[in-house]
Amino acid sequence: MLFISENDVRKAVSIAEVIERVENAFLHYSRGLIQVPSRVTLRVRDENNDAIFLVANYRSMPFYGIKEASSFPTNMLKGKPTVMSNIQLYSADTGEPLALVSAVYLTALKTGAASAVATKHLAIQGNVSIAIIGTGVQARTQLEAVQHVKKLKELRVYDIDKSRAKKFAEYAENNKNSNYPIIISTSANECIENVDVIITATTSTIPVFDDEYVKRGAHINAIGSFTPDMQEIAEQTVVRADKIVTDNQEETWKVAGDLLVPLKAGKIDRTRLYGELGDIVAGKLPGREREEEITIYESVGFGALDIAVAVLAYEKSSLLGIGTEVNL
Numbered sequence: 001m002l003f004i005s006e007n008d009v010r011k012a013v014s015i016a017e018v019i020e021r022v023e024n025a026f027l028h029y030s031r032g033l034i035q036v037p038s039r040v041t042l043r044v045r046d047e048n049n050d051a052i053f054l055v056a057n058y059r060s061m062p063f064y065g066i067k068e069a070s071s072f073p074t075n076m077l078k079g080k081p082t083v084m085s086n087i088q089l090y091s092a093d094t095g096e097p098l099a100l101v102s103a104v105y106l107t108a109l110k111t112g113a114a115s116a117v118a119t120k121h122l123a124i125q126g127n128v129s130i131a132i133i134g135t136g137v138q139a140r141t142q143l144e145a146v147q148h149v150k151k152l153k154e155l156r157v158y159d160i161d162k163s164r165a166k167k168f169a170e171y172a173e174n175n176k177n178s179n180y181p182i183i184i185s186t187s188a189n190e191c192i193e194n195v196d197v198i199i200t201a202t203t204s205t206i207p208v209f210d211d212e213y214v215k216r217g218a219h220i221n222a223i224g225s226f227t228p229d230m231q232e233i234a235e236q237t238v239v240r241a242d243k244i245v246t247d248n249q250e251e252t253w254k255v256a257g258d259l260l261v262p263l264k265a266g267k268i269d270r271t272r273l274y275g276e277l278g279d280i281v282a283g284k285l286p287g288r289e290r291e292e293e294i295t296i297y298e299s300v301g302f303g304a305l306d307i308a309v310a311v312l313a314y315e316k317s318s319l320l321g322i323g324t325e326v327n328l
């Protein structure tokens, strides 16, 4: 079995390859070529610590696999990482374990790539201004992936922690792929006002901006809300958006506070969800149809994508002689 470390992943895969695999996984899922059972979430010892298990079984590739992600906020007090993740890949021919992939960075790449695919199909055409709210780990790969599919006119960033926003702006300055201005905003509303593509990558439990600042024609990638009590998107924006798209409808109605909170309050019903991104990629549903539409991609995490990018890391590592062979 090949052990692929965080460093190995960084050496083995590029954002362009990850975006291609993620878009392909959306397509294959829509065509019924990937079986994705419901996720299992374990609340570990009632301390707000969760272990999440995502599984996918490919019919279009000789692999199946499982991703485990530990979200342990209390680790902050112990000086340990709060999020850890790994993916085990198995051969669909023999059932043998093929790889153990350390997947913190790979998850961030995958999540960025999914936003890039959503932006490609749902944002307005041409160059765009971008706002990123929440400038932690995910923000970097969100920017890397989205600027791969869209040319930026301007980047605005905001975080409740000003030092994080400043650090991220420095990172963005050193990693931009064209010449656009980068602005550190003093509020979330200032950050998103008149912006074409809004990315929320926070751990917030209350909406991070007010609806009136969302311009007509805006596209939002909401990636942070993954429990029923987490929210990033203003409820009124959820009510008035023209299209709300998700990675996986079943999981969304179990975990996405952005939709579940207004649903419980009777402000929306389940028909608010337009459909899955895979069906747009496959051409079964139209993406953006009008310049002035407001669109939202609500991302909750989806095993089909994680296993697809783990296969990429395994194939590239095997090809390039990266990783460590381990005998079980």
Ligand SMILES: NC(=O)c1ccc[n+]([C@@H]2O[C@H](COP(=O)([O-])OP(=O)(O)OC[C@H]3O[C@@H](n4cnc5c(N)ncnc54)[C@H](O)[C@@H]3O)[C@@H](O)[C@H]2O)c1
Binding pocket: 083, 107, 108, 111, 133, 134, 135, 136, 137, 138, 139, 158, 159, 160, 161, 164, 188, 201, 202, 203, 204, 207, 208, 223, 224, 225, 226, 299, 300, 301, 302
């Ligand atoms: N959708 C997916 O597939 C997926 C994948 C990975 C992570 N996530 C989720 O994305 C979120 C962000 O992850 P991360 O690893 O970047 O976390 P992080 O802790 O590194 O960064 C989160 C940032 O958000 C900021 N923040 C919190 N509340 C805010 C608010 N109200 N306004 C502005 N900024 C605020 C924090 O200061 C921090 O800088 C988490 O909830 C994580 O679970 C989702």
